[in-house]
Amino acid sequence: MNQQAAITSAAQRAIAALFPSDRISADLPDRIAYSRDLWPRTLIGLREGQHRPFEPDTVVWPVSLDELRALIEVSIEHRFALIPFGGGSGVCGGAVAQNGGVIVDLKRLDQITQLCDVNLLADVQAGIIGQTLEDQLNVRGLTLGHFPSSIRCSTLGGWLATRSAGQCSSRYGKIEDMVDSVGFIDGTARYRRVDRANNRQQLEAIIGSEGVFGFITDATMRLAHLPQTRMFLAYRVPSVERGCEALRRILQAGLRPAVLRLYDELDTLLSSPAGDRSPSALSRATHALTHGGAGKALQNRLLSTALRKAGNLSRIGANLADRLRRGCLMIVGVEGDRALAEAEAAYCHEQIICCEGDRLDDEIGISWFENRYGVSFKMSPLFMANAFVDTMEVAAPWHKLMRVYRDVHQALSADALVLAHFSHAYTDGCSIYFTFVSRGSDRTGAQALYDRLWQSALAAADTAGAAVSHHHGIGLAKAEFMKAEHGHGMTTLRALKTVFDPHGIMNPGKLGL
Amino acid sequence: MSPETDLSTEVAAIVGATHLSSLESDRAEFSGLDPALVVWPKDGAEIAAILRLANRRRIHIAVRGGGTGSPCWRRPSSPVLGLSTRRMINIVELDSTSGTVIVQAGIRWSKLCDALEQHGLWTGLPRDAFGEATIGGLLADPPANAHSPSFGPLSELCVSTTVACADGSLLRSRTAPRRAVGPDVGRMLLGDRANVAILTELVLRTRQRPALIVPALQLFPTLRDALTAARAILQIGVRPTMLRVANQAQAAREIGPQNFSIPAVVGLELAGPQKMIDRALDKIDEIAAQHSGQTLPADLAADWYERTCSEYALDGHSTRLSHREALAAIGRFTDAGRRVWLDQFDAHRVNLWTESDEPTVDAVAMRGSRDDHWLAAIKAALDPHQVLLGAQSIE
Ligand SMILES: Cc1cc2nc3c(=O)[nH]c(=O)nc-3n(C[C@H](O)[C@H](O)[C@H](O)COP(=O)(O)OP(=O)(O)OC[C@H]3O[C@@H](n4cnc5c(N)ncnc54)[C@H](O)[C@@H]3O)c2cc1C
Numbered sequence: 001m002n003q004q005a006a007i008t009s010a011a012q013r014a015i016a017a018l019f020p021s022d023r024i025s026a027d028l029p030d031r032i033a034y035s036r037d038l039w040p041r042t043l044i045g046l047r048e049g050q051h052r053p054f055e056p057d058t059v060v061w062p063v064s065l066d067e068l069r070a071l072i073e074v075s076i077e078h079r080f081a082l083i084p085f086g087g088g089s090g091v092c093g094g095a096v097a098q099n100g101g102v103i104v105d106l107k108r109l110d111q112i113t114q115l116c117d118v119n120l121l122a123d124v125q126a127g128i129i130g131q132t133l134e135d136q137l138n139v140r141g142l143t144l145g146h147f148p149s150s151i152r153c154s155t156l157g158g159w160l161a162t163r164s165a166g167q168c169s170s171r172y173g174k175i176e177d178m179v180d181s182v183g184f185i186d187g188t189a190r191y192r193r194v195d196r197a198n199n200r201q202q203l204e205a206i207i208g209s210e211g212v213f214g215f216i217t218d219a220t221m222r223l224a225h226l227p228q229t230r231m232f233l234a235y236r237v238p239s240v241e242r243g244c245e246a247l248r249r250i251l252q253a254g255l256r257p258a259v260l261r262l263y264d265e266l267d268t269l270l271s272s273p274a275g276d277r278s279p280s281a282l283s284r285a286t287h288a289l290t291h292g293g294a295g296k297a298l299q300n301r302l303l304s305t306a307l308r309k310a311g312n313l314s315r316i317g318a319n320l321a322d323r324l325r326r327g328c329l330m331i332v333g334v335e336g337d338r339a340l341a342e343a344e345a346a347y348c349h350e351q352i353i354c355c356e357g358d359r360l361d362d363e364i365g366i367s368w369f370e371n372r373y374g375v376s377f378k379m380s381p382l383f384m385a386n387a388f389v390d391t392m393e394v395a396a397p398w399h400k401l402m403r404v405y406r407d408v409h410q411a412l413s414a415d416a417l418v419l420a421h422f423s424h425a426y427t428d429g430c431s432i433y434f435t436f437v438s439r440g441s442d443r444t445g446a447q448a449l450y451d452r453l454w455q456s457a458l459a460a461a462d463t464a465g466a467a468v469s470h471h472h473g474i475g476l477a478k479a480e481f482m483k484a485e486h487g488h489g490m491t492t493l494r495a496l497k498t499v500f501d502p503h504g505i506m507n508p509g510k511l512g513l
Numbered sequence: 514m515s516p517e518t519d520l521s522t523e524v525a526a527i528v529g530a531t532h533l534s535s536l537e538s539d540r541a542e543f544s545g546l547d548p549a550l551v552v553w554p555k556d557g558a559e560i561a562a563i564l565r566l567a568n569r570r571r572i573h574i575a576v577r578g579g580g581t582g583s584p585c586w587r588r589p590s591s592p593v594l595g596l597s598t599r600r601m602i603n604i605v606e607l608d609s610t611s612g613t614v615i616v617q618a619g620i621r622w623s624k625l626c627d628a629l630e631q632h633g634l635w636t637g638l639p640r641d642a643f644g645e646a647t648i649g650g651l652l653a654d655p656p657a658n659a660h661s662p663s664f665g666p667l668s669e670l671c672v673s674t675t676v677a678c679a680d681g682s683l684l685r686s687r688t689a690p691r692r693a694v695g696p697d698v699g700r701m702l703l704g705d706r707a708n709v710a711i712l713t714e715l716v717l718r719t720r721q722r723p724a725l726i727v728p729a730l731q732l733f734p735t736l737r738d739a740l741t742a743a744r745a746i747l748q749i750g751v752r753p754t755m756l757r758v759a760n761q762a763q764a765a766r767e768i769g770p771q772n773f774s775i776p777a778v779v780g781l782e783l784a785g786p787q788k789m790i791d792r793a794l795d796k797i798d799e800i801a802a803q804h805s806g807q808t809l810p811a812d813l814a815a816d817w818y819e820r821t822c823s824e825y826a827l828d829g830h831s832t833r834l835s836h837r838e839a840l841a842a843i844g845r846f847t848d849a850g851r852r853v854w855l856d857q858f859d860a861h862r863v864n865l866w867t868e869s870d871e872p873t874v875d876a877v878a879m880r881g882s883r884d885d886h887w888l889a890a891i892k893a894a895l896d897p898h899q900v901l902l903g904a905q906s907i908e
Contacts, residue, residue, distance in 0.1 A: 209696055468694060474694055
């Protein structure tokens, strides 16, 4: 039901009967505010006056499962779309009303309803903001261990719906590893509790479903004790290849350090704490590009010059990094019991040295930790300066990783400045997080270039054997790549859709469904 | 031509005349079903072709792996074809860089472990744990002991799958770690018991065989102390590859009757680099001491390890409980002569085993249940002609 008709006035009245006036709105400011998530494509439009790319008809803020169920029933009767909305921090256009409908903001479902420090399990409502949850757990000496850069503006439900990854994923796992059970209301208004022990198959179907099957209303999450100690080590390794080898050795030996991050040469140079601070023109230019450190006028000038030939800039940057033999920065963080963490750090050190790593000042790691959420929020100056920036995170087995790195890099480099880091590693593979910066002549040009970059990069990733997303999900942005990713598995996904959401009311168009 | 002959001609055209049988002895392998024919396909493509045939002719298919389980098939009225994966025993590819191995579903666990060992790899679960079971059978219907505190449940071994869907299509999921591309369809079909799809090929993640594997054994005055210490060990971040807690009667079995006076034990297996193991052992000693425990001699630990690894039998009834529930439940087992043990630990939950079902009734009440309504709906959507018989395990 992709082509939704606008909500009828009868439907509006039926919805209005369910919510008090302070928890429902069809006012223009709210419809504008909820007309996009943080998909960068819509930011390009926003800069040039396209304020409401996906305008919903109404926004509601439910506080109970009963309200949600009643809303679903009205939606089935009047046939309008429901779009679950957490923090709206998604970067793929997953929480938008593509063809009108009702945005269901779940942030009022924000309680920890039960916490057991024997089992280290907490029952939590899905709308809670990540940092609020973490703060409340920390007071009890506990942690969820999930630290996405967006922790202050994303919700538990959003994390589960998109299979999110935090910065300490090598120790605590991704969000799908932390969940013990979920409470879920499907598109027929049926509530079910889906647990790992008895219903693993169903849990696997709900996690990552991006709202297309129903609402995740609450979850039992696995916790850990707050670490007694936390240590950071920093290294310079000669190349991405050697750095990846070190990551692989550490994980395949069975170790689980909390943080393992490897920056490619250009990312090391530009955006990492060990980056080049020398006053060379390129360094200043690119630093200004990514950090917005220069004055506005200078920034604009630099951007125009630099990005006119973004591909060149990428190459110059890579060459420069090569010439200076800067190598790649690697940050290792260990935490937990002091003696165990020290032993882990010592083993990591041995492995990195075996891969020709040079130890750097620990301060670099500490500085990364202190600023760990910062860098993702420094993109606005680029948009203000008529450029755009986006990130693409893919995952591949170790034996395909270098090919994926090179091919995606190449696909993007012709038209963009490209940086990459490796920040979620497993025994069998790793994710690569590409950041690309470019600009077009005007909005239409910029959006066309943006689309082209995504198309060619995702195609390169797919051909090289990578999954098209490791933790941002699909939304609208990558919907057309679902066929390439799942092949005949799309039949199974469509079957799940008919089982959970036979009326087709839930978040239409996302996940290619 | 009888319908059976007709069927065998069509099946033979898919698998070759020598790979099917209507002999009583072969049919008897599908206990209680009496299939018209038994077929031994060589790969997923042949299975998919058989499924297409089954859809066309409206016949049912029952799947058999190593035959070590006790599947309980429902008896349909129309003819049944028994499908066994016994020819699908190949290691298709082994990638030592990613530590992944592609195997056909019919390979037996022990053979897989042996093959991995030759390449310096392992799964983290004991070779003798599931000896003659096939990897397809284990992943389609995981036994209750298929879990390691370090590696997680058996399903964690599996990175991706190739399955033959009930409609006769072949579905290969992408091999990449931890994708965020919607629900993980391939992994969703693990545990399916051949209800909507047949596992034909699996990509498994392995690890390098660790330089060192060390057993350790701690003695405790009560089962409660032992369980509390085991929980503390995990929650502090020690990741043993095996962890068991046993009461007096079970300990006597695991360690030997001469040690019958031991009230409760925690037994562990640690694997990894020497220094990591040393620190972990220090930590375990420290935690044991806090719960009135003490370390038992290394020879006793080695003896215990030998026995538990080779006699990994499932000779009891298990219930998965949270630690708090398990603590409450063991309070009921005051009779030291009745065997009680706990395994499949993680920091949050544990399996409680008892000799007989009867005393765990309360514990069972704490357990959730399978959502049969959902399973039936998925079955109807993906296997409209009910071609796959699926199997209900007898627990
Ligand atoms: C600056 C920045 C940094 C980021 N860093 C990271 C990072 O480190 N790691 C990472 O994984 N992601 C990161 N992201 C992406 C984003 O934060 C994640 O995708 C996050 O999981 C989205 O959560 P949310 O609550 O904002 O969900 P939303 O954006 O509101 O929604 C995302 C999708 O989930 C659905 N949804 C939301 N809640 C529910 C629910 N309760 N039930 C059913 N469906 C629901 C929506 O319909 C939508 O399809 C970052 C984003 C930004 C802007």
